[in-house]
Amino acid sequence: MDDITRQLEAALTLALPASRPAEFSCLLDGRSAEAFWAGFLDAQRQGRCACAVDPDWPQAWKDAVWAEAASADIVNEKAFRLLLPTGGSTGRPRLCLHDLGTLSVAAQGYAQRFANENLYHSVSCLPPYHVGGMMPALRAVACGGRIAYLDYRDPDSFPQVTFPLRESALSLVPTQLRRILATAGGARRLRSFGLILVGGAACPADLLRKARAEEIPLAPCYGSTETAAMITVLSPAAFLAGKASSGTALPHVRLAIESGSGRLLVDAESNLRAYVPARRNFSRHPFRTQDLAKLDPDGGLRILGRHDRVIISGGKKIQPEAVEEAALRSGLCADVLCRAREDADWGQAVVLVVVPRDPPSFGKEVLLRALRDHLPSAALPKSIDVVAEIPRSAAGKPQLPDCLSRSPREDDFSS
Numbered sequence: 001m002d003d004i005t006r007q008l009e010a011a012l013t014l015a016l017p018a019s020r021p022a023e024f025s026c027l028l029d030g031r032s033a034e035a036f037w038a039g040f041l042d043a044q045r046q047g048r049c050a051c052a053v054d055p056d057w058p059q060a061w062k063d064a065v066w067a068e069a070a071s072a073d074i075v076n077e078k079a080f081r082l083l084l085p086t087g088g089s090t091g092r093p094r095l096c097l098h099d100l101g102t103l104s105v106a107a108q109g110y111a112q113r114f115a116n117e118n119l120y121h122s123v124s125c126l127p128p129y130h131v132g133g134m135m136p137a138l139r140a141v142a143c144g145g146r147i148a149y150l151d152y153r154d155p156d157s158f159p160q161v162t163f164p165l166r167e168s169a170l171s172l173v174p175t176q177l178r179r180i181l182a183t184a185g186g187a188r189r190l191r192s193f194g195l196i197l198v199g200g201a202a203c204p205a206d207l208l209r210k211a212r213a214e215e216i217p218l219a220p221c222y223g224s225t226e227t228a229a230m231i232t233v234l235s236p237a238a239f240l241a242g243k244a245s246s247g248t249a250l251p252h253v254r255l256a257i258e259s260g261s262g263r264l265l266v267d268a269e270s271n272l273r274a275y276v277p278a279r280r281n282f283s284r285h286p287f288r289t290q291d292l293a294k295l296d297p298d299g300g301l302r303i304l305g306r307h308d309r310v311i312i313s314g315g316k317k318i319q320p321e322a323v324e325e326a327a328l329r330s331g332l333c334a335d336v337l338c339r340a341r342e343d344a345d346w347g348q349a350v351v352l353v354v355v356p357r358d359p360p361s362f363g364k365e366v367l368l369r370a371l372r373d374h375l376p377s378a379a380l381p382k383s384i385d386v387v388a389e390i391p392r393s394a395a396g397k398p399q400l401p402d403c404l405s406r407s408p409r410e411d412d413f414s415s
Helices: 002-011 032-047 059-071 099-114 131-143 154-158 174-180 187-192 205-213 237-241 320-329 364-372
Strands: 047-051 081-086 094-098 121-122 147-149 170-171 196-198 217-224 227-232 253-257 263-268 274-276 285-293 302-305 312-313 316-318 333-343 347-355 383-386
Touching: 002 131, 002 147, 032 047, 032 131, 059 081, 059 094, 059 333, 094 383, 099 227, 099 263, 121 131, 131 147, 131 170, 131 217, 131 227, 147 347, 154 187, 170 174, 174 187, 174 196, 174 205, 205 217, 227 253, 253 285, 263 316, 312 333, 312 347, 316 320, 320 333, 320 347, 320 364, 364 383
Parallel strands: 047 081, 121 147, 121 170, 170 196, 196 217, 347 383
Antiparallel strands: 081 094, 094 274, 217 227, 253 263, 263 285, 285 302, 312 316, 333 347
């Protein structure tokens, strides 16, 4: 434990605040990487439970996470445990239980895959309270390098990193990649890295084409909070040659497709230990994902869609049910339906179809203001469609009219 703590401290290119003792370390202040890692290291030293929390969440969600964590038996164990929220940025959070064992296996799997690529360092444009922003630090430790956190909105700051970018892997989500490529000199900045890992959501085809045209060393990958982030990755050479997949499994991972359902099964020691609160029928070996997938003859993973209704916008998972619940709670809607619309910038955008309770006095902006009190920004609808009725089957399932499958209108809400 002490060795890993020292290695992390050495890898972080951050001015950490003074540590503070805590009976229970809950990483509520995730607005800065410094605050996150200070709390993380405190929890390690003390052998305590830590919980990562998205600062964009409403306070009620943070309170719910705290209550779930505090009620779990693991809080009283004299060992470091890490609770990572999953189920995305909306709904009642469910927590994934990880520890240094699961996280180290994931980091070592990455190090083994790129052992001969001279990729020692990590650079993340993702915040560390997100598993995709936390794991680059542990990968840097496994590779004997360092980690830096940068703002993707300022790619000109990339060369200020104190270690060679050519020996570094940059972690992005598709939205960040698109924004960087749209800036003057953005493609040149990206080409200075040895590797560009992009995950969190599927990359739109046009974005992949642009990255290839700009000869970006892109490495599309796949993973989840449950698997301690990345478990498959496509090599830049294969990407630039036109290969279309999320790559093959890292050395510590075994993949299979569940017969009948088509769900992806992941067998790896990096899988979460458990859910908090406990989930019935949970299996760690293998872990049964919600993703529908297929495997190419060479082992390349192709994600076909989601078994559930999760919307992924800008790399954040959004539960439509939580958006619908918030809209109904406002008292302004008699019926609601949340759906996804394909979006070039965000991958998917949230669209809310509503039946107003009082049509003459209904206002979209009034509803949007009410939703802001209960939802993080990623879950707020980019557009609101007002209809007289949402057709439903005998079982109560919505049957969306074809007229609502459309492109954005001028009254759509901006991001």
